[in-house]
Amino acid sequence: MLTDIEIAQQCRMRPITEIAATAGIDEEYLEQYGRYKAKIDHRLLEDRADRPDGKLILVTAINPTPAGEGKTTTSVGLADGLRKLGKNVVAALREPSLGPVFGVKGGAAGGGYAQVVPMEDINLHFTGDFHAIGA
Numbered sequence: 001m002l003t004d005i006e007i008a009q010q011c012r013m014r015p016i017t018e019i020a021a022t023a024g025i026d027e028e029y030l031e032q033y034g035r036y037k038a039k040i041d042h043r044l045l046e047d048r049a050d051r052p053d054g055k056l057i058l059v060t061a062i063n064p065t066p067a068g069e070g071k072t073t074t075s076v077g078l079a080d081g082l083r084k085l086g087k088n089v090v091a092a093l094r095e096p097s098l099g100p101v102f103g104v105k106g107g108a109a110g111g112g113y114a115q116v117v118p119m120e121d122i123n124l125h126f127t128g129d130f131h132a133i134g135a
Contacts, residue, residue: 008119
């Protein structure tokens with residue numbers, strides 16, 4: 001059986017611009033961090049205020065299973081399942097704190113085939129926001 005990191009490293013990542021286009025987000029709203037990561041400009045909400053709101057499912061405050069599945073794995077699996085049912089889905093995940101780096105908790109990228117890539121970047125400061133706050 002493959003480990004989480006082996007699964008993540010075998011994944012063929014798509015450029016974030018392609019992922020954003022699939023979600024209907026124009027490049028003008030992206031602040032890119034390389035080819036595979038980006039922040040979305042808050043102006044997107046203002047510019048699309050006339051459109052109907054979507055639905056929100058909040059996954060929070062669950063204890064991981066003995067195998068380590070927690071909030072991220074549940075969120076990614078739920079998004080994958082809804083997408084498979086033909087729903088237009090976007091999952092928004094919070095940037096992890098330094099817990100994964102210090103071994104306090106598992107990685108913040110999910111697990112198995114329900115994870116977010118690039119796993120190493122996500123678990124090691126992602127865009128640098130939490131590191132900047134901590135410093």
